[in-house]
Amino acid sequence: MIALPPYAALLGLTMTADDRGVPVLTMPFADSVLGRPGFLHGGAIAGLLEIAAITALRHALGTDDAGVIPLTITVDYRRGGRDAPTLATGIVTRLGTRIAHVDATAWQDDPARPIATARTNWRLDRPS
Template identity: 55%
Template sequence: MIQLPPYARMLGLDYADGVLSMPFAVHLIGSPGRLHGGSVAGLMEIAANLAVRQALGEDPAQMKPVNVTVDYLREGQMVTTHAAAEIMRMGRRVANVRVEAWQDERSRLIATARTNILIVRE
């Protein structure tokens, strides 16, 4: 079972079949008529974290973001936004993850992200 962090619950995120979805809500509006970039970035960061957590399986390692770089490709409309993450490389200490975010059509991305996540084992 996937456990989402409190911020994910505030965003209203739902996870199914490897895709994290953020239904539109009024509190996600940035400039009039579009999503706030921070909500899109948060969606993508959580998608990356979920991918790494799933890859770790039962390993109780802690995860700490090293960096997150978001490229905004088009304005986010006031509709449901989806994100999916792909682990590009997973080492013993660092995972490199790529995330894509889209709305109506997966082929029309609204943003991409690259992140490195430190894996801390005791």
């Protein structure tokens, strides 16, 4: 399984895999991710999505040591994250030799009703 970056510990993230082996992250609701009373902070949601994207990319590359550098990350907040665990996963939509595109989705009860989504672009510094 792919190692999580250090920021994941601050968010309390744990990682499992779905039935296809794709990494799924879980962020528990806690005071450390609280925004307005009873809801997740937008920064915690964005951090979860970024880590879901990089985890999906590292999984696709098959290594933790791939030189991946974020270029852009765009988050769309769709609904408030409430007092419940939040799950997230990423999908690599393009994996080139120098650039990768990864979409990430965060949800609570139903993956078809995301609380936020992200589009990310990464520069790949891989050995030739």
